[in-house]
Amino acid sequence: MRFGEEHQELRTAVRSLLARHEGAAAWGPLTQQIGVAGLAVPEEYGGAGCGPVEVHVVMEELGRTLAPVPYLGSAVLATQALLAAGDTGLLPALADGSTTGALAWAENGSWRPEAVRARAVRGAGGWRITGVKDHVLDGAGGSGGAGVLLVAARTEAGLALFHVPSGADGVSREAHTTMDLTRPQARLTFAGAEARAVGADGDRILAHVRDLACTALAAEQVGAAERCLELTVAHVRDRVQFGRSIGSFQAVKHRLADAFVRVESARSAALGASWAAAVGSPDLSRYAAVAKSACSEAFSAVAGDMIQLHGGIGITWEHDAHRYFKRAHGSSQLFGSPAGHRDRIAGAVVGPRGPGAERLA
Amino acid sequence: MSSTEKFRSEFRTWLRSGLTGEFAALKGRGGPGREHEAFAERLAWERHMAAAGWTCVGWPREFGGRGATLEEQVAFHEEYALADAPARVGHIGEQLLGPTLIAFGTDAQRARFLPGIRSVDELWCQGYSEPDAGSDLANVRTRAERDADGWSVTGQKIWTSLAHESQWCFLVARTGQGKRRHEGLSYLLVPMDQPGVEVRPIAQLTGTSEFNEVFFDAARTGADNVVGEPGDGWKVAMATLGFERGVSTLGQQVGFRRELEALIGLARRNGAADDPLLRDRLARAWTGLEIIRFNALRMLDGAAAGAPGPEASIGKIYWATWHRELGEVAMDVCGADGMLADGAPYDLDDWQRLFLFSRADTIYAGSNEIQRNIIAERVLGLPKEARA
Numbered sequence: 001m002r003f004g005e006e007h008q009e010l011r012t013a014v015r016s017l018l019a020r021h022e023g024a025a026a027w028g029p030l031t032q033q034i035g036v037a038g039l040a041v042p043e044e045y046g047g048a049g050c051g052p053v054e055v056h057v058v059m060e061e062l063g064r065t066l067a068p069v070p071y072l073g074s075a076v077l078a079t080q081a082l083l084a085a086g087d088t089g090l091l092p093a094l095a096d097g098s099t100t101g102a103l104a105w106a107e108n109g110s111w112r113p114e115a116v117r118a119r120a121v122r123g124a125g126g127w128r129i130t131g132v133k134d135h136v137l138d139g140a141g142g143s144g145g146a147g148v149l150l151v152a153a154r155t156e157a158g159l160a161l162f163h164v165p166s167g168a169d170g171v172s173r174e175a176h177t178t179m180d181l182t183r184p185q186a187r188l189t190f191a192g193a194e195a196r197a198v199g200a201d202g203d204r205i206l207a208h209v210r211d212l213a214c215t216a217l218a219a220e221q222v223g224a225a226e227r228c229l230e231l232t233v234a235h236v237r238d239r240v241q242f243g244r245s246i247g248s249f250q251a252v253k254h255r256l257a258d259a260f261v262r263v264e265s266a267r268s269a270a271l272g273a274s275w276a277a278a279v280g281s282p283d284l285s286r287y288a289a290v291a292k293s294a295c296s297e298a299f300s301a302v303a304g305d306m307i308q309l310h311g312g313i314g315i316t317w318e319h320d321a322h323r324y325f326k327r328a329h330g331s332s333q334l335f336g337s338p339a340g341h342r343d344r345i346a347g348a349v350v351g352p353r354g355p356g357a358e359r360l361a
Numbered sequence: 362m363s364s365t366e367k368f369r370s371e372f373r374t375w376l377r378s379g380l381t382g383e384f385a386a387l388k389g390r391g392g393p394g395r396e397h398e399a400f401a402e403r404l405a406w407e408r409h410m411a412a413a414g415w416t417c418v419g420w421p422r423e424f425g426g427r428g429a430t431l432e433e434q435v436a437f438h439e440e441y442a443l444a445d446a447p448a449r450v451g452h453i454g455e456q457l458l459g460p461t462l463i464a465f466g467t468d469a470q471r472a473r474f475l476p477g478i479r480s481v482d483e484l485w486c487q488g489y490s491e492p493d494a495g496s497d498l499a500n501v502r503t504r505a506e507r508d509a510d511g512w513s514v515t516g517q518k519i520w521t522s523l524a525h526e527s528q529w530c531f532l533v534a535r536t537g538q539g540k541r542r543h544e545g546l547s548y549l550l551v552p553m554d555q556p557g558v559e560v561r562p563i564a565q566l567t568g569t570s571e572f573n574e575v576f577f578d579a580a581r582t583g584a585d586n587v588v589g590e591p592g593d594g595w596k597v598a599m600a601t602l603g604f605e606r607g608v609s610t611l612g613q614q615v616g617f618r619r620e621l622e623a624l625i626g627l628a629r630r631n632g633a634a635d636d637p638l639l640r641d642r643l644a645r646a647w648t649g650l651e652i653i654r655f656n657a658l659r660m661l662d663g664a665a666a667g668a669p670g671p672e673a674s675i676g677k678i679y680w681a682t683w684h685r686e687l688g689e690v691a692m693d694v695c696g697a698d699g700m701l702a703d704g705a706p707y708d709l710d711d712w713q714r715l716f717l718f719s720r721a722d723t724i725y726a727g728s729n730e731i732q733r734n735i736i737a738e739r740v741l742g743l744p745k746e747a748r749a
C-alpha cells in the first residue's frame with residue numbers, strides 16, 4: 001500500500017492547480033488540464049484508464065481545500081454507476097468534463113438499496129419515473145447543474161437504474177440549503193418523468209457504487225482531516241499564552257499527537273479500501289465500511305479539536321475551521337453514518353441481530 | 362506462487378506436523394499473564410523449532426537466520442498464531458538483542474551470543490527500567506566499573522520480564538560522566554547465574570508473576586561484553602527500543618483476531634450479541650483490528666522503502682489502546698460472570714486475564730504518553746518538554 005511516483009506527480013499537479021484556482025472555478029482546469037473526470041474511466045470510453053488509487057489521491061487533495069467541485073457526484077457516483085451498469089454511451093462526455101453527472105439515489109435519509117421507493121413503470125413511450133430523491137450531489141439545475149441524470153427506481157422486477165434525459169418533463173430540481181456550504185445537494189422530484197433503463201441489476205449496481213463512494217469519500221475525509229491538523233499545529237506553534245507557545249503545553253501536544261494517530265490510522269483504513277477496490281477484492285464492502293466509519297469519526301474529531309485549539313477565532317465565520325467542521329458533519333452522514341456502517345459490519349461478523357437487549361438491565 | 366507464499370506454506374506444513382504428539386498439548390499455552398504455563402515444555406518446543414531452522418528467521422543467513430523478508434516475517438507470525446502455537450519463550454533474545462548485536466556488536470560478540478539465541482539454549486532479559494528510571498530511562502543509577510578483568514555491575518533493575526528464566530541480561534548502566542544525562546551510559550551483557558545477581562519475582566495484578574526485581578551487587582561480566590563503545594550505550598539502547606516497537610509487533614494482529622473472534626463467539630452464545638450497544642462495540646473492535654493490520658502493512662511498505670517513518674509510534678499507541686479496549690468490551694460481554702474467578706486460589710479465565718493484563722500494553726515499550734511526546738516533538742515539530 002504505497003504510492004508510486006506517478007501518484008506523487010498526480011498529487012502535486014492537483015494540489016498546485018487548486019492553489020491557483022479557487023472554489024468552483026477549479027473544475028474547468030481540473031478536467032481540462034489534468035483530466036480528473038476521466039481518471040477512472042477506461043481509455044476506450046475516453047478516460048485515462050486509472051483506478052481507485054488515483055481517485056484516492058484526487059479525493060485527498062480535494063478534501064484538503066474543501067474544493068466545491070462535482071468530482072464525487074459526477075466522476076465517482078454517476079460514472080461508476082454507468083460503468084457498473086455496463087451502459088457506456090454517456091461516459092465520454094463525463095470523462096472529458098464537457099458535462100457532469102448526478103446520481104439520484106437516497107430517499108428518506110437512507111442510501112441503502114432497500115430504501116428506494118421511487119417507482120418506474122413501463123408505458124407506451126418507454127419508462128416513466130415517479131418519486132422524490134434527496135441529497136443528490138450537484139443535482140440542482142442551472143449552470144453548474146448536472147447534464148446526465150441517473151435515477152435509481154423500483155420496477156416490478158426489482159431495483160433498476162435509469163437515465164432521465166436533460167430537459168425531460170416532470171422533473172423538478174430544488175437546491176437544499178446545506179449546513180456544509182461547500183458541497184451542494186438537491187431534492188429532485190419526479191412526476192412521471194420519461195426515462196431510459198440503463199441497468200436492470202440495481203441492487204448490485206448500487207451496492208458497488210456505495211462501496212466505491214464510501215472509499216472515495218474516506219480519502220477525502222483523510223485529506224481534510226490532515227489539513228485541519230496542519231493548520232492547528234501551525235497555530236499552536238505561533239500562539240503565545242503564559243509567555244510560551246501553547247504548543248509547548250503537554251495537554252495540547254498530546255491532543256495533537258492523538259489527532260495525528262487518528263489521521264494516519266484513518267489513512268491506513270482509506271488506503272486499505274482503495275487498494276481492495278483496485279484489485280477487485282471480494283472484501284471491498286467490509287473494507288469500505290471500515291474506512292467510511294473510521295474516517296468519518298477521525299475527521300469529525302480532528303475538526304472539533306481544530307476549533308477548540310483555535311480558541312475564540314475557531315468559532316468565527318471568517319476562519320476556515322467551521323467549514324471543515326461542517327464538512328466533517330456532512331460527509332460523516334453522507335452514504336450512511338459511522339454507526340450505520342458498523343451495523344453492517346456487525347451483521348457480517350457478529351451475525352444477525354437477535355430479539356432484543358434483555359441484558360441491558 | 363510468490364516467495365512469501367512459498368515461505369508461508371512451507372512453515373505451515375512444518376507447523377502442522379510439528380505441533381503434534383508431545384507438543385499437541387501446548388496449543389494456546391503461555392503469553393501475557395500466563396508466561397508460567399508449561400514453561401519447560403514450551404522451551405523444549407522452541408528448541409525443536411530451532412533444530413528445524415524456524416527460529417530467528419528474520420536474521421541474515423550469515424548469522425544463522427533465514428534472511429526472511431519483512432513480508433515473510435509477517436507470514437511467519439501469522440501462521441504461528443493461526444496454528445495456535447504456544448507463546449514464544451526466546452523472543453527477547455531473538456527480536457531485541459539479536460538485531461541489536463547484528464547492528465552494533467563485534468564479530469566476536471555475534472559469534473559468542475547469536476548461536477545460543479538461535480538454538481534457544483540461552484534466554485535473555487532486558488534490564489533497562491529502574492525504580493527511578495522508567496519513562497525517564499536516561500536516569501539509570503546502576504553503575505558499571507571497569508577493572509583489570511572486566512566489569513563490575515552494581516545497582517537495581519525492576520520490571521524485568523522473564524529474568525527468572527534467563528541466563529543473560531542486556532542492561533544499561535552508568536559508566537562515566539557526561540555533560541548530558543544520555544552520555545556516559547554503556548550497554549552491557551551480563552550473565553545471570555552468578556553470586557552477584559539476585560532475582561526477586563514481583564506478583565502482578567493477575568496473581569501471576571512474569572517480571573522481577575533484579576539486584577546486582579558487584580556482579581561480573583567480561584571486558585568484551587559491552588556493545589558499542591563504553592559511554593555510548595544510549596544509541597544502542599534506543600536501537601533496541603526501535604526493534605521492540607517495530608517488526609516484532611507485526612504479527613500480533615493475528616493473535617488479536619483470534620481473541621476478537623473468540624469474544625464474538627462468546628457474545629453469540631450468551632446473548633450479548635443481541636445487545637445493540639455491544640454489537641456496535643464489537644463492530645468497532647473489528648474496525649480497529651483492520652486498521653491495525655493496514656497500519657502494519659503501511660509500516661512494512663515504508664520500511665521496505667528504507668524509511669519506516671512515524672508509523673512505529675502510531676502503531677504502538679493504536680494497537681495498545683485497541684487491546685485495552687478489547688479487554689473492557691470483553692468484561693461487558695461476560696457480564697456478571699466476569700466478576701467471579703473460577704476456582705481457588707485465583708484462577709482467572711482468558712477474558713479476565715485479557716482485561717487485566719492489557720492494562721500493561723499502554724505502559725511497556727514506551728507508554729502512550731511517551732509515544733505522544735515522540736509524535737508531537739519529532740513528527741509535528743512542537744516545542745520540547747522542559748527537562749530537569
Ligand SMILES: Cc1cc2nc3c(=O)[nH]c(=O)nc-3n(C[C@H](O)[C@H](O)[C@H](O)COP(=O)(O)OP(=O)(O)OC[C@H]3O[C@@H](n4cnc5c(N)ncnc54)[C@H](O)[C@@H]3O)c2cc1C
Nearest residue numbers: 487488489490495496497520521522721724725726728730
Ligand atoms: C508487563 C511489563 C513488562 C515489562 N518488562 C520490562 C522488561 O523486560 N525490561 C525493562 O527494562 N522494563 C520492562 N518494563 C518496564 C516498562 O518499560 C516501564 O514500566 C515503562 O517504561 C514505564 O515506566 P514506569 O513504570 O517507571 O512509569 P513512569 O515513568 O513512572 O510513568 C508513570 C506514568 O507517568 C507518565 N509519564 C512519565 N513521564 C511522562 C512525561 N514526560 N510526560 C507525560 N507523561 C509521563 C507515564 O506515561 C505513566 O503513565 C515492563 C513493564 C510492564 C508493564
